[in-house]
Each structure stands twice: as C-alpha cells, then as structure tokens.
Amino acid sequence: MVVESGTYAKDPANRRIAIARYDRPRGGILVGARPVTGSRDTGGQLAYTRTYRDGPLYAPVTGFASQxxxxxxxxxxxxxLLAGTSPQLASVPLWSEITRDRQRPGDxxxxxxxxxxxxxxxxxxGRRGAVAALDPATGRILALVSSPSYDPGLLAGTxxxxxxxxxxxxxxxxxxMLDRAIRQTYPPGSTFKVVTAAAALESGAVTDLGAPTRSPDPYRLPGTTWSLTNEGRGCADASVLDAFRVSCNTVFAKLGADVGLAAMVRQAEAFGFNDTRLRIPPxxxxxNFDRTMSPDQVALSSIGQFDTTATPLQMAxxxxxxxxxxxxxxxYLVDRVTNHGGAVVQHTRPQPLHRAVSQGTAAxxxxxxxxVVSDGTGTNAAIPGAVVGGKTGTAQHGVGNKGTPYAWFISYARPLxxxxxxxxxxxxxxxxxxxxADISGGGSAAPIARxxxxxVLAAPPRP
Incomplete structure (x- = not known):
C-alpha cells in the first residue's frame, strides 16, 4: 500500500480520494486580512463545497475550485496548500509523503x-477589457481584473x-471565464511606442529627444508602395518628444525600421516579450514580438501592429x-502562505527579472x-499631488481594421x-x-488607470 499509494491516489475509480478531499473546509485565499473564499457544509458525501465572497471581482485572481x-x-x-496535501504544511514532510497523511489546510x-x-x-x-497593476519596486501584483466576469461559486458543487x-x-x-489580464493578448497599438523609443535610445539611434527626426508624413513602408499616415497634423519631421506626446505613427514606424529587427527584438524581450515561462504562479x-520580419513588418510592429500582441500584465x-x-x-501574486496556526511556510521575495533599459534611458x-499626461493625449490620467507618466493607444484589428477598436492606456505614478x-x-x-485615433485610449482607458x-497612492504605507 505504501509503495503503490501514488498509483491508487491517481486512480479515477478510487472515490475515497474525492471523499477525503472534500471532508474538511478548504484553506482560504486572502486579500489583505480578508478571506475572499470560504467553505460550506453540504451535508452530502462530498461534505464541503467552495464559496466565494465578491466572486466576480476576484475571479481573475482566485479562479474556481469545483467538485x-x-x-x-x-x-x-x-x-x-489549500487542500492540506502539500508536504510544506507538515511538521515532518518526509513522513507525510510516505503516509500521505493530510495536514490542516493552509491559507x-x-x-x-x-x-x-x-x-x-x-x-x-462590465465592458470587455482588463486591468493589471503592479508595484514597480517589488513586482507585487496590486490589481488583476477581467471583464465581464463570473461567479466561481456557480461551479463549486455537483x-x-x-x-x-x-x-x-x-x-x-x-x-x-477568460482571464483577459493574463491569458488574452491584444495588439498593443501605440502603447508599444514606449518599447520602440527605448530601443532607439539604447541603440544610439536617438540621442536628442528634441531634435527633428527627418520623418516624412505620409511615410512609405520600406520595400512597399503602401504609405502610413497619422490621425493628426504636425508629425512631419517631428522630434521624438513631440511625436510621442501626440503619438505620430509615421515617426515611430520609421524609427523602428531604422533601429532594425535585431535591436527591436532585443529590446522587446528585455521588457518580457516572447517569454513562455512566466508564472505568477498561474x-x-x-x-509576441516576431523574431523574423521584413523591414516593412518591423515598421508596423514598432507601432504595435502586424503580429505584435501583449497581455495587459505585459504592458503593465x-x-x-x-x-x-x-x-x-x-x-507575483502570492505574498505568503501560512499554516493553520498562522506560521509562514512560504514567502515570496522580490526578484529582478530583467534590466529592461539603463537608468539614463529610463529617465x-x-x-x-x-x-503625454501633462500636455498630450493622456491628460485624463493626471493626479494632483503626484507625477504621472503614461501612453495612450488604440489598436485596430480584424479584416480591414473593422473590428472593435482596443483602447489602451499604460501608466505609472509616483508621489511628488x-x-x-x-x-x-x-x-x-x-x-x-x-x-x-490614439486619443481614444485617453478617453476610455486613462480614467480607469487614474x-x-x-x-494605491492613497493607501497607508505597508509595514
């Protein structure tokens, strides 16, 4: 029985496993000091079923636990950890593995x-979309919302x-049930111009943000007869500063093509693109940023079009x-795990993922x-008493760009x-x-970001 215990435990015909799994309340998932999950005694053979407080609000975080x-x-x-089967919860982990003895669940x-x-x-x-928010200094995920949502409690029982x-x-x-914040990718549109500007600065293609860029309007994509235009005026030869502030597609498409594929790929991946192993822990x-493209495709990708796609978490x-x-x-999404006595059995420590850009480029x-926020397309994100930086974007998609536009806004804020x-x-x-137009990200998405x-800025400092 000891030697074959693992095989027996995985046998779908072994109903004792399911009965034992639900014979006690499940551990809690907490936001702050408040559990957002619970357990309810059903009186049946599978004794306890999962309950959710504010289920649709936290569904993109908790997911569901269904019998x-x-x-x-x-x-x-x-x-x-939540079911009480993890050896991390045991006082003698090896003995727990051998006997398969269940501990009391953790939180x-x-x-x-x-x-x-x-x-x-x-x-x-209730509009379709998503929000992801981070603490930049630690990587703590502060918000993860997907809309429309659902109540996981609807799926808890049998x-x-x-x-x-x-x-x-x-x-x-x-x-x-789609977690749009981490599982859905969208064309990022003009928010990707942050990455393109970073590549241009890191590669030395741009040294003076206020200098004219020698960018025609319209701009003919390299090797094609197709010309790219802008929604507004004043983009011909605009400086990077002005082109970013009012979001000139022509300037940044040409900039990406001039920087070249290798440097653009390198910069995108330094920010986290093309990473297939990211866990938060879900x-x-x-x-995606393609590693093989023609010059015209690089130009389009540099303004968040062509095959470039991103999750909201990636753009955060x-x-x-x-x-x-x-x-x-x-x-990361899990701060710590505690056992039934409140002792910490697992704690997440902040870790650097990449040096995305130098400190000088970041400045x-x-x-x-x-x-963008003080005098550009993102003024709707301004916060009195704080310094806010942002970038608006609208991504067209579908055949002939006739699909529902995606309005984007990415930003950060720091106290004065x-x-x-x-x-x-x-x-x-x-x-x-x-x-x-790029401005729509400022109208639809920027107020949410604000x-x-x-x-977050109004919250008391964490101990």
Whole structure:
C-alpha cells in the first residue's frame, strides 16, 4: 500500500480520494486580512463545497475550485496548500509523503490591493477589457481584473445545475471565464511606442529627444508602395518628444525600421516579450514580438501592429520598468502562505527579472511619458499631488481594421519628491465607442488607470 499509494491516489475509480478531499473546509485565499473564499457544509458525501465572497471581482485572481470541473488559477496552482496535501504544511514532510497523511489546510495571502481591485472593476463597468497593476519596486501584483466576469461559486458543487452553469459560461460569446489580464493578448497599438523609443535610445539611434527626426508624413513602408499616415497634423519631421506626446505613427514606424529587427527584438524581450515561462504562479500567455520580419513588418510592429500582441500584465510590466529606473521586477501574486496556526511556510521575495533599459534611458522615457499626461493625449490620467507618466493607444484589428477598436492606456505614478513609481497600470478596453485615433485610449482607458493609481497612492504605507 505504501509503495503503490501514488498509483491508487491517481486512480479515477478510487472515490475515497474525492471523499477525503472534500471532508474538511478548504484553506482560504486572502486579500489583505480578508478571506475572499470560504467553505460550506453540504451535508452530502462530498461534505464541503467552495464559496466565494465578491466572486466576480476576484475571479481573475482566485479562479474556481469545483467538485465537478477541477481547479483553475490560484485555486489550481496552490491546490496542495489549500487542500492540506502539500508536504510544506507538515511538521515532518518526509513522513507525510510516505503516509500521505493530510495536514490542516493552509491559507494563501495574495498581493492584491482591495481598493485598487475595486477601482479597476468599477472602471470597466462590465465592458470587455482588463486591468493589471503592479508595484514597480517589488513586482507585487496590486490589481488583476477581467471583464465581464463570473461567479466561481456557480461551479463549486455537483449536479445538473452546475453542469448547466458550466455550459452557459463556456457558450457565452463574451467569454466571462477568460482571464483577459493574463491569458488574452491584444495588439498593443501605440502603447508599444514606449518599447520602440527605448530601443532607439539604447541603440544610439536617438540621442536628442528634441531634435527633428527627418520623418516624412505620409511615410512609405520600406520595400512597399503602401504609405502610413497619422490621425493628426504636425508629425512631419517631428522630434521624438513631440511625436510621442501626440503619438505620430509615421515617426515611430520609421524609427523602428531604422533601429532594425535585431535591436527591436532585443529590446522587446528585455521588457518580457516572447517569454513562455512566466508564472505568477498561474501561467501567463506569451506576449509576441516576431523574431523574423521584413523591414516593412518591423515598421508596423514598432507601432504595435502586424503580429505584435501583449497581455495587459505585459504592458503593465513595460510601464513598471520605466517607473522603476529601468529595472523590471518579476511579477507575483502570492505574498505568503501560512499554516493553520498562522506560521509562514512560504514567502515570496522580490526578484529582478530583467534590466529592461539603463537608468539614463529610463529617465528619458519618463520624460516622454510624463509629457503625454501633462500636455498630450493622456491628460485624463493626471493626479494632483503626484507625477504621472503614461501612453495612450488604440489598436485596430480584424479584416480591414473593422473590428472593435482596443483602447489602451499604460501608466505609472509616483508621489511628488519620490524618485521611483509606487504603481504601474495597464488598461485595455474593447471599446465600440472608441474613435479610430490614439486619443481614444485617453478617453476610455486613462480614467480607469487614474482611479487605480489614486487608490494605491492613497493607501497607508505597508509595514
């Protein structure tokens, strides 16, 4: 029995495993000091089923724990700790492995800031989209919201009602169970110009942000007869500073083509693109920047078009690296795990992920992003008493660019007198009302980012 215990435990015909799994309350997932999950005694053979407080608000964080359909997101990655089967909870881990003795479940303490999460959820107001917010100095994920959402409690138990809810949610064209913040990628549009500006500065292609760029308007893509234009005027030969502030596609497409494929790939990957191994601990979809492209494709990719795609978390990482002096910290969602007695059995320590850009380049990128908010397309993100940097964007997609536009805004904020940002945010709204211009990101997404940043800045300092 001891030797074959692992095989018996995995046998789907062994109903004792399921009965034992649900014979006690599951450990809690906490936001701050408040559990957002619980357990309810059903009186049945599978004694305890999962409950959720503010289920739709926290579903992109918790995921679901279902007696019928298994687990997802934190309920899945932390299942052993929440169910009490992890040897980390045992006083004698090796003996626990041999005997398969269950400990009392542990609790998972998230990094989420409740006020920031609520601000993001209220800002989206049911529209399709997502918000991701980070502490740039540590990588702590402060908000992770996907809309529309769902109540994980609908899937917790067994029986025909649960099966019907599963079918309904999976058939819903709005995809409420899709975690858009970490599992959906979008063309980032003009928010990607932060990456292009970084590549130009790091490579030496740009040394003076105020110098004319010799960029024609319209700009003919290299090797083609197709010309790129701008929504507004004043982009011909505009400086990088002015082109970034009012978001000139022609300037940044030419800049990306001049910098070249190798440098653009190197810079995108320094910010986290093309990473297939990122875990927070739930897996994050890969944000894409093609490694093989023709010059015209490089030009389009440099303004967030062609095959370039990003998760909202990825674009929050871009803003966070800029706000943190060029150092990109590894994002994480679990602060610590405690056992039933409250002792910490697992603690996440902040870790650098990449040096995205030099400190000097980061300072000049902050100059660009802060000009967007003070006197550009992102004035809706301004916060009195704080320094805010941002970048708007609208990404067209679909055949002939006729799909619903994606309105983007990425930003960071720091208190006056502070050298490092306290919060970085990315917002994407699948906005049918968005005008086909870069400014729409400022109108649809920037107010949401502002509300999230204000919530974080207003919070008391962490001990």
């Amino acid at each position: 019928t359909y298994g687990t997802s997101l934190l309920e899945g990655t932390e299942d052993g 998972v303490h998230t990094t989420i800031d409740a006020a920031a999460q609520q601000a993001a959820y209220a800002g989206l107001a 029986g025909p009602e649960v099966a019907e809810q599963w079918r309904r949610l999976n058939d819903d064209p709005a995809q409420p 897996g994050v979809a890969k944000s 990482m871009v803003a966070a690296a800029v706000g943190n002096g060029g150092e990109l910290m590894r994002p 000049r990128l902050r100059q660009l992003m802060e000009a 007198g502070s050298s490092r940002a306290s919060v970085a945010v990315a917002v994407v709204v699948e906005d049918a009302e968005a005008a086909r 509300a999230v940043m204000q919530a």
